[in-house]
Amino acid sequence: MRPVRSSVLCRLLPTPFSPALRSLVLVLLCLTPRCQAVQAENVTVLEGGTAQISCRLQNYDGSIVVIQNPRRQTLFFNGTRALKDDRFQMVLFTPRLVRITLTNVSVSDEGGYFCQLYTDATHHQVATLSVSVPPETPTVEVKQEAVEGGEVELSCMSPRSKPAATLRWMRNGRAIPGVVSQQDNAKTFSVSSTIRIPVERKDNGAALSCEASHPALSGQKRIRHYRLDVYFAPTVRIVPPPGIMREGDSLSLTCSVTGNPLPRNIQWSKINDTLPERAEISGPTFQISRLSQLHNGTYLCQAQNNFGRAADHYTLLVYEPGAVVETHSAVPYAVIGGVLALLVFTVICVLIVTIWCSVRQKGSYRTREPILAWY
Structure with missing residues (x-):
């Protein structure tokens, strides 16, 4: 609470005195025991809380003390309730301090x-009550659907605060600038912060947050x-069975599907x-018992949602029980060719x-042959 400048309740001086001289005389008069003074204290409180409004008295001689609200309605007259509002209570009335809640x-x-x-002349001091309204947890609104390859617009809103709350978008510990x-x-403020971000399928499920900060928090x-x-x-992939298929075996294929919506x-x-x-078909699973060569062919798995269609295929080749099948090496031919x-x-x-x-060595031998001189 911050004290407000006191009003000195003394008899007014004649008008011929200059303003500076009158101020000096008033200060000197207030140093005497006969001069009364009142001092009010400002207060700030959270909405829904309890405020204490205090009036401090100096050299009080029993004069009438009145407390009024901002509309100049009298709340208390010399400690007696004057306005029927049970939220106001007189909690202290002494020669030095008057306090209401x-x-x-x-x-x-x-x-x-x-x-x-109230003395010879009525003077007053004003205690200013300020109410702080902290924000509630903000809400998030999506302007349109987030589709792969496009942009999504998100708005974070704090509908009520005082003073205005500060909003900030965060992703992976980093702030995202917003409008x-x-x-x-x-009496209060509403605040919003809007962001637009590009999205891909890898962003599905990505965590964002909107933070509201405020002095009252x-x-x-x-x-x-x-x-x-x-x-x-969607994307579709058929999971093939291991090894080769022979007559009498059972085939089981699984169609692995992703997409949003699935x-x-x-x-x-x-x-x-x-x-x-x-x-036999059970959702993503396709089965054939007791295979025969009549089952040979290409089988197709398809899936679609509102944003596209996808398919994958598997070619079934059923061999006779005693057939010798040449198995391919697990190492791709391209790798073998590269190594060779x-x-x-x-x-x-x-x-x-x-x-x-070798060539350089022979040349070196030739340069070292002795040179014969004839005399």
């Missing part, structure tokens, strides 16, 4: 409360968490043919270096 404070209670002391707008709603923050919901077309219906079909009678090419290149390089060294 106001419970369940609202922003409509803001303003100057008058401490009046802030503020509206004055008479004492360094704490009100945080709203939000997870991105990014829509994208496709509800998965369709199995056989290209250029109908599905075998013994085929590297070996050939290395051999050629070694041969070239060997020949070059």
Whole structure:
């Protein structure tokens, strides 16, 4: 609470005195025991809390003390209630201090409360009541659906605070700059912060948060968490069985599907043919018991949602029980070819270096032959 400058309740001086001289005389007069003074104290309180409004008296001689609200309605007259508002209570009335309390404070209670002391002339001091309104946890609004390859617009809103709250978007510990707008709603403020970010399917489920900070929160923050919901077309992959299929074996295929929203219906079909009678379909699983070569062919798995369609295929080749099947090496031919090419290149390089060294060595021998001189 911050004290307000005191009003000195003394007899007014004649007008011929200059303002400076009158001020000096008033100060000197107030140093005497006969001069009364009242001092009011400003107060700030949270909405819904309790405010204490105090009027300090100096050299009080029993004069009438009146406390009025900002609308100049008398709340208490010499300690007696004058206004029927049970939120106001007189808690202290002494020759030095008069104090009232106001419970369940609202922003409509803001303003100057008058401490009046009636002597030869009526003087007053004003205790200013300020009400602080901390923000609630902000809300997040999505302007349109977030679709892969597009942008999403998100708005964080704090509808009521005083003074205006500060909003900040965060992602992975980093702030995201937003466009802030503020509206004055008479006694309080509404604030919003809007961001636009590009989205891909990898952003689906990404965590964002909007933080609201305010002086009344004492360094704490009100945080709203939000997870991105990014829509994208499905992907389909058939998981094949291990090894080769022979007559009498059972085939089991699984269609692995992703997408947002996840496709509800998965369709199995056989290209250029109908599905075998013994085929059993259970969602993403396709099974055929007791395979025969009549089941040979290409099987297709398809899925779709509102954002696209995808498919994958598997070619079934059923062998006779005693057939000898040549299995392919697990190492791709491209890798083998690359290794062989590297070996050939290395051999050629070694041969070239060997020949070059041999040639240089022979040349060196020739330069060292003795030179015969004839006399």
